[in-house]
Amino acid sequence: MNFFSSNFKLGILGGGQLGKMLLSETRKFDIQTYVLDPADDAPGALACNKFFQGSLMDFETVYNFGKKVDVLTFEIELVNVQALEQLESEGIKVYPSSKTLKQIQNKGFQKDFYSRHNIPTAPYKRFTGISELISTLRSGQMTYPFVWKSAEFGYDGNGVKVVRTIDDLENLPETECIAEEMIPFKNELAVIVARSVSGEMKTYPVVEMEFHPEANQVEYVICPARIDAAVAEKARSIAIEVSKKFDHVGLLAVEMFQTNDDEILVNEVAPRPHNSGHYSIEASYTSQFENHLRAILDLPLGKTGSKVAGVMVNLVGAEGFSGNVKYENIEKILEIPGVTPHIYGKKQTRPFRKMGHVTIVNEDMYEARNIAEQVKNTIKVISQ
Amino acid sequence: MNFFSSNFKLGILGGGQLGKMLLSETRKFDIQTYVLDPADDAPGALACNKFFQGSLMDFETVYNFGKKVDVLTFEIELVNVQALEQLESEGIKVYPSSKTLKQIQNKGFQKDFYSRHNIPTAPYKRFTGISELISTLRSGQMTYPFVWKSAEFGYDGNGVKVVRTIDDLENLPETECIAEEMIPFKNELAVIVARSVSGEMKTYPVVEMEFHPEANQVEYVICPARIDAAVAEKARSIAIEVSKKFDHVGLLAVEMFQTNDDEILVNEVAPRPHNSGHYSIEASYTSQFENHLRAILDLPLGKTGSKVAGVMVNLVGAEGFSGNVKYENIEKILEIPGVTPHIYGKKQTRPFRKMGHVTIVNEDMYEARNIAEQVKNTIKVISQ
Structure with missing residues (x-):
């Protein structure tokens, strides 16, 4: 199959920030893309070859969109699965499959799935x-x-x-x-698994989600995680097991708890590029978005190792501000070496809305982590 | 000035591959862009906020386009300079300036400029x-x-x-x-200088353009160059001198010869992102395109050092093939760790047309160089 500068068309359900960052890779490879999203000013409305406005939950809308493309993927789980099933039955390739998605969409099914397959979970x-x-x-x-x-x-x-x-x-x-x-845990970890149509698998390094000591919110995603090699290996092999059992294609982000006695419990999974992998754009040999694309097009997977350490900080709307967004002090963080802001392009901010993220890369992970704190304390997402 | 997710508009004259790769950075920062190019299927026609088809050499077209934006830049030197002068006189910011461009557009003027400023040149x-x-x-x-x-x-x-x-x-x-x-030389080198509106300057490491032993064509761009530290420092300081003398804003790619007795002679300059800096997308802390953007918007410049070594191979149309492009064996090069193809999106290939490039990154520069040779011998740009 010829994907590059060809008539091949990839459909993406959802044009949020994940879709937008995926489009950066389809542009790099000059792969044609169609995007469907309910919002006509969605971050992913630009840089695709054709944008369609419509509901992701409506059977007809998703079905008609899917009929226009050769391969269909999604950047959000909340899509009409019946339409995906219908498209698959008519020969459209849907990756990840409707079957994988159904097992994940419902957290009850997801937990039953882990039990059934002896995957450790709370x-x-x-x-x-x-x-x-x-x-x-x-x-x-x-x-x-x-x-x-x-x-x-x-x-x-x-x-x-x-x-x-x-x-x-x-x-x-x-x-x-x-x-x-409720199981007390030391760390929240994540492993992103890439798996191609023909079953080639690669895992990204284990990352650590560092929580704010008071607010129950992830503050930093840190790659590599500050954990023992043995724990990392355990997390990695469980993630691979989960991926195989789901028989998924594309990316699977596996979120896990490291308990106080170093057991690994699977928390939940996302069958798509994931917040815990944003650091990969700057830090990894191949970004998670490029590997998602490679996986669903059955191209060889790219190297998942890191060039340098990476820490990611989410940019969320500050409390008390709603309206046209302003990124206060963004110039100040741009002064710091190895700091890259990603602005998703949502025009309106509101408290806790994900508006962007900042990646900090450095040869030294502890230095990156320190800079991340400085970034977090400097930039503020407010309204004008 | 608020650039991010705002009403600010950057105009780009030219929508070729350089414009396209610049748009990848404007998308990342959500900065609005307008692009002007003669071809409606130009690589940079997608991912800008608004595309205008028209001649870059026509006064009225360039002038009218420039009036729609806040800052104007170009990705190609062949633009109507009179229109830029008129726009500047009406308060539109043009970076690099029409004055810098005029001194560079004509190679006679450019050589006179070097003589006048005691910059070593043949x-x-x-x-x-x-x-x-x-x-x-x-x-x-x-x-x-x-x-x-x-x-x-x-x-x-x-x-x-x-x-x-x-x-x-x-x-x-x-x-x-x-x-x-004709001065015999050992190496052809290049240094990219970034200089912001307020005069902050940073240089990328010296790169080496390795020529094919028979065909007189650059085969590989290698960063860092395989030269003595003293020669590299000389090249770097001459590049800074050239940049200062041109009083340029944005990127200036300074191409130089290293003579047999290790003198550095300036060959020519390009006031824009440059082929010799493409490696920076994967290898550098900040890509040349991001630093061009930072420079012309007077944002702090990003770190120009490298995370890993980088080698770039141009993908040009193979001899004997014209028509709808096909990238033969692209899957094979995707199997190699650290290999990233960039496909510019030109639908038609013809002999020697620049269709894309491939970046090879590796911790070890010599290993990257070996892989580059493997890439060069594997992928072929042919027609269908």
Whole structure:
């Protein structure tokens, strides 16, 4: 198959920042792309060959879009899976497949999948809704604390809540959910696995998500993780196992907990480029976006090792600011060697909205981490 | 000034591969761009915010385009300078300036400029045309061999010819030209200087252009150059001197000869991102394109050092092939670690047309150089 400067067309469902960064690689290779997104000013509306505005959850819209392309991929899990199934049955290549996506979209299915395949994960129970969960609590079959997770449509901390008393369940939606045992952990880790159509596999180094000591929010993604080689190897081999079991194609980001006694538990996966791999644009031999593209086009995978250490800081909208965005002090961080801001192109900021990220690369990982803190304390996403 | 996700508009004259690679950086920063190019399928027609088709040499076209933007830059020297002068007089910021461009566009002016500023360069004579050159030869005031160079409109080896006998002058155009003494040299080197509006300067490491032993064509650009530190420092300081004297803003690529006795002679300059800096996308902390953008927007310049060694191979159309392009064996080179092809997006190949380039990065420069040879012998730009 000839992809480069040819009539081949790749379809991307979703034109958010992940789609936008993927387009940077399709431009590099001159591969034609069509993008579908509900917002006509989506970050990925530019740099594709053709942009279509429409709902990702609507069967007809996704189906009609898919019929126009040779290979279809997505940058977001919230897409109409029935349309993907229909397209596959008509011979359109969809990577990752609708089957992989279905097993992942619903957190209940995802947890069952881990259990079924002996993949270590925190103990959990599935519920049809809050009412059922409350009955179970009242019957004494469950104890506090636990983590409530909405089975579907959760992202970036939405749809997740630590529950310590019955009052914490108030105002939670009556949707399918899981309750997960709270396991104390030392580190939150992630491994991105790339797997091509023909089954070639490569893993990126284990990264560490460093949390803010007070706010329960990832502050830094650090590559390589500051962990023992043995723990890293364990995390890596579990990630490979998960990827094989899902039989996925493209990227699979596997988020894991390192428990206090150095066990690795799989938290959740994302079948696409992932926030924990953004550092790879500057730090890795091959960025996660390029490897996603290589994987779904069944091209040889690129080297996943790092040229230098990388730390990533998310740029989220500051509290108390909404409206036309302004990146305060961005000039100041540009003065620091090895600092690269990525501005996603969302015109409007609001509290905690992901507006961009900054990558810090350095030969020395601890130096990169220090600079990351300086960056975090300097730049501020406000409104004009 | 607020550039990021704002109403600010950068205009780029020319939408070739250099414009295209610059757009990759404007997308990263979400800076709005307008592009003007004669070809509606130019590589840079995609990923800009607005594309305009039109001649770069036509006063009205360039002037009208320039009036729509806040800062104007170019990716090619062959643009209408009078329009730039008019725009500057009306307050549009043009970087590099029309004054810098004028001194560079004409090779006669450029050589005079070096002489005037005591910048080492090969001895030369200027002529209004071939007839005047022939008279001078006949009068015995000049000897063979020498290098004939067209004063204007030369690029990529066009407009340059080694003259050993009077017969070599046949078929050369009756245009303004220079005749340059042929000085034997060991190496052809280049230094890219970035200089911002407020005068901050940074240089990229000295690179080496390795020539094919038979064909007189650059085969590899190697960073860092395989030369003595003292020679590298001399090349670097001459490049800085040239940049200061031109008072240029943006990037200035300074091409130089290292003579057999280690003198450095300036060959020519290009006031824009340059083929000799393409390696920087993968190998440097900050790519030449990002630093061009930072320089013309008066942002702090990024670190110009390298993460790893880089070697660049141009992908030119193979002899004997014209028509719809095909990149034969591109999958084979993608198998090699650290190899990144850049496909410019020109649909039609023809012999020697620049269709793309491949960057090879590696911790070890000699290893990168070996892989580059393997790449060169594997991939072939043919027609379908």
